[in-house]
Amino acid sequence: MSTIAIISSFADDTRCARAIEQLREAELGDFNTFSPIPSHKIEYAIGRSKSPVRWLVLAGGISGVLTGLAITIGTTYEWGLNAGGKPLVSWPPFIVICFELMVLLGGIFGFLGVLMLSGVPTTETAPGYDGRFGGDRFGIVVRCDEAQAERVESMLKESGAEEIVREDEAQPR
Amino acid sequence: MAAAPKAIPEPSFRDIDRSVLRVMEPAGLAYWAWIGFCFTLVAIAAGLWARQIYSGLGVTGLRQPVMWAVYITNFVFWVGIAHSGTLISAILFLFRTKWRTAVYRAAETMTIFAVATAGLFPLIHLGRVWFFYWLLPYPNERSLQPDFRSPLVWDAFAVSTYLTISALFWTMGLIPDIANAREAATGWRKKFYTVLAMGWQGTDRQWRHYSMAYLLMAGLATPLVVSVHSVVSWDFAMAQLPGWHSTIFAPYFVAGAIFSGVAMVITLLIPMRKMLGIEDLLTEWHFDNLAKVVLLTSLVVSYSYITETFMAWYAGDPIELMTFRMRYFGPWGWMFGMMVLCNCLIPLLLFSPRIRVNMIALWVISIFVNIGMWLERFVIIAGSLRVNFEPSQWGSYHPSITEIMITVGSFAWFVGLFSLFSRFLPIFSMTELKEGIVWLRKALKMDRVKAA
Numbered sequence: 204m205s206t207i208a209i210i211s212s213f214a215d216d217t218r219c220a221r222a223i224e225q226l227r228e229a230e231l232g233d234f235n236t237f238s239p240i241p242s243h244k245i246e247y248a249i250g251r252s253k254s255p256v257r258w259l260v261l262a263g264g265i266s267g268v269l270t271g272l273a274i275t276i277g278t279t280y281e282w283g284l285n286a287g288g289k290p291l292v293s294w295p296p297f298i299v300i301c302f303e304l305m306v307l308l309g310g311i312f313g314f315l316g317v318l319m320l321s322g323v324p325t326t327e328t329a330p331g332y333d334g335r336f337g338g339d340r341f342g343i344v345v346r347c348d349e350a351q352a353e354r355v356e357s358m359l360k361e362s363g364a365e366e367i368v369r370e371d372e373a374q375p376r
Numbered sequence: 377m378a379a380a381p382k383a384i385p386e387p388s389f390r391d392i393d394r395s396v397l398r399v400m401e402p403a404g405l406a407y408w409a410w411i412g413f414c415f416t417l418v419a420i421a422a423g424l425w426a427r428q429i430y431s432g433l434g435v436t437g438l439r440q441p442v443m444w445a446v447y448i449t450n451f452v453f454w455v456g457i458a459h460s461g462t463l464i465s466a467i468l469f470l471f472r473t474k475w476r477t478a479v480y481r482a483a484e485t486m487t488i489f490a491v492a493t494a495g496l497f498p499l500i501h502l503g504r505v506w507f508f509y510w511l512l513p514y515p516n517e518r519s520l521q522p523d524f525r526s527p528l529v530w531d532a533f534a535v536s537t538y539l540t541i542s543a544l545f546w547t548m549g550l551i552p553d554i555a556n557a558r559e560a561a562t563g564w565r566k567k568f569y570t571v572l573a574m575g576w577q578g579t580d581r582q583w584r585h586y587s588m589a590y591l592l593m594a595g596l597a598t599p600l601v602v603s604v605h606s607v608v609s610w611d612f613a614m615a616q617l618p619g620w621h622s623t624i625f626a627p628y629f630v631a632g633a634i635f636s637g638v639a640m641v642i643t644l645l646i647p648m649r650k651m652l653g654i655e656d657l658l659t660e661w662h663f664d665n666l667a668k669v670v671l672l673t674s675l676v677v678s679y680s681y682i683t684e685t686f687m688a689w690y691a692g693d694p695i696e697l698m699t700f701r702m703r704y705f706g707p708w709g710w711m712f713g714m715m716v717l718c719n720c721l722i723p724l725l726l727f728s729p730r731i732r733v734n735m736i737a738l739w740v741i742s743i744f745v746n747i748g749m750w751l752e753r754f755v756i757i758a759g760s761l762r763v764n765f766e767p768s769q770w771g772s773y774h775p776s777i778t779e780i781m782i783t784v785g786s787f788a789w790f791v792g793l794f795s796l797f798s799r800f801l802p803i804f805s806m807t808e809l810k811e812g813i814v815w816l817r818k819a820l821k822m823d824r825v826k827a828a
Contacts, residue, residue: 237577239552239806241583241586245580246580246583251580256585257592260592274513274524278513281519282519297524299607306596310593311540313596317586317589320585321579321585321586323574323575326575329577335559337559338556338559339389
């Protein structure tokens with residue numbers, strides 16, 4: 204039995220999320236969704252865990268603080284200039300540098316993290332992608348056995364799909 | 377019988393796309409003439425800077441004791457202008473403010489160009505600009521390192537971090553919109569947007585990481601925006617100079633930055649709204665809310681002026697008192713008067729709901745605020761320097777044509793870059809407008825009811 208892809212489009216995220224919930228309940232094939240906006244309804248319906256990008260931001264922030272400490276304390280000791288017997292490592296002013304580097308590296312790690320985890324930059328187009336999915340339509344691409352196709356299509360139609368198209372040998376990402 | 381009011385359809389996702397993408401269509405001759413005018417002024421300023429580098433700072437009006445004047449005023453002014461962008465894009469995002477969606481991209485774009493403009497001024501102010509890297513720590517044979525106790529070094533770190541984070545935050549928000557523009561574009565623009573969109577397709581996987589990263593970046597940018605102008609204020613407050621040495625400078629400068637920044641957003645958006653015909657995206661409701669932010673921050677700034685004066689009087693230090701007396705009643709007292717008029721009195725008109733939605737009145741008020749805030753920085757920076765501890769050290773300052781033209785060039789540089797951006801990249805976030813479409817519909821309805 205060959206695997207096919209069923210591409211469906213929806214007018215809003217409520218119907219799209221309903222279709223996802225039904226597909227998940229029925230355990231029919233893999234699916235991928237496209238949407239013009241980040242939708243909480245779709246996110247909850249898919250039920251994936253929180254993005255790991257937050258750990259990358261944390262790692263960036265910690266490495267920023269450590270870099271700040273290394274630069275400030277390291278350069279102070281490199282040329283130890285005793286001013287009035289005050290401690291060389293007068294840390295309160297160093298907080299500013301540590302804070303700025305925490306934000307800088309946290310932000311850079313977050314930005315690069317989102318690119319890396321989202322698979323961009325890429326020159327490949329995901330199977331079933333349609334330009335309208337960036338505009339005003341929400342899309343679901345289901346990859347399933349040909350035998351299940353009719354059931355999937357009726358499920359999508361019941362949920363409110365406006366358009367359903369079958370494609371052979373499509374490989375959702 | 378009176379004619380029934382015309383029913384205007386509620387905007388859909390497609391209408392938002394159409395309105396935003398229409399702005400990005402090829403521009404006419406008038407637009408290119410405007411760009412040419414802006415960059416001619418920039419070229420004149422660049423020429424004068426080149427002459428200054430060749431001849432030295434003697435071509436400016438900087439003389440002892442006023443060694444910081446127009447250039448540093450411009451630096452503080454432009455960093456301040458940048459702040460509203462991050463306020464609207466990050467802080468109001470965390471507060472889930474509904475009206476920010478239509479204005480945040482323009483404000484954020486303003487941030488990038490304003491920080492880029494601000495960053496030039498410490499360089500322009502340097503006598504030997506080719507040694508600018510001495511502010512940064514780098515390995516060298518004599519183990520000479522910057523003093524991390526100096527606010528000027530904090531400033532180098534703060535401003536460069538601010539520029540980087542603002543640029544990343546802005547780029548991240550732009551990616552889905554550019555991907556959308558890619559679908560509608562043709563010819564070289566399609567290729568251009570395809571490269572910039574980096575293959576974004578709006579899959580659930582992409583949005584999941586995007587949403588989390590966007591939230592965290594907003595969380596990082598929020599304390600950053602407060603820290604940057606605090607650090608800028610410490611350039612002055614950490615010095616012993618009367619008129620500078622004050623503990624209230626950080627909150628005072630941050631409030632002033634948001635005040636001037638939001639006023640600049642209004643100054644840019646009102647003519648843009650008219651010229652680009654985007655009344656359906658930028659409604660009176662948006663301007664009403666922006667005007668309220670201006671009013672609030674104006675009150676904070678006015679309170680700061682009073683507190684600063686009270687502290688000088690209460691401390692009883694004769695030199696501090698003399699500095700303030702000279703600020704109010706000295707030869708530059710007229711600047712202080714103008715500053716109070718523009719920053720404290722004229723914005724009080726915004727208590728009137730009718731003035732808040734009157735575009736001409738609001739635009740004129742925003743111009744006054746811009747002038748007032750520039751003068752405020754000048755009065756604090758140059759005004760405090762010219763009246764020093766000993767009357768024998770007192771001096772005066774007159775800006776030279778080099779400083780005046782470089783200042784004019786900086787405005788042209790900022791407006792020119794903003795104008796270029798508004799035609800080639802989405803100046804409104806289609807993604808966020810669609811997310812907040814319910815609020816846009818309500819705002820348009822309110823406008824219609826008022827118009828009726």
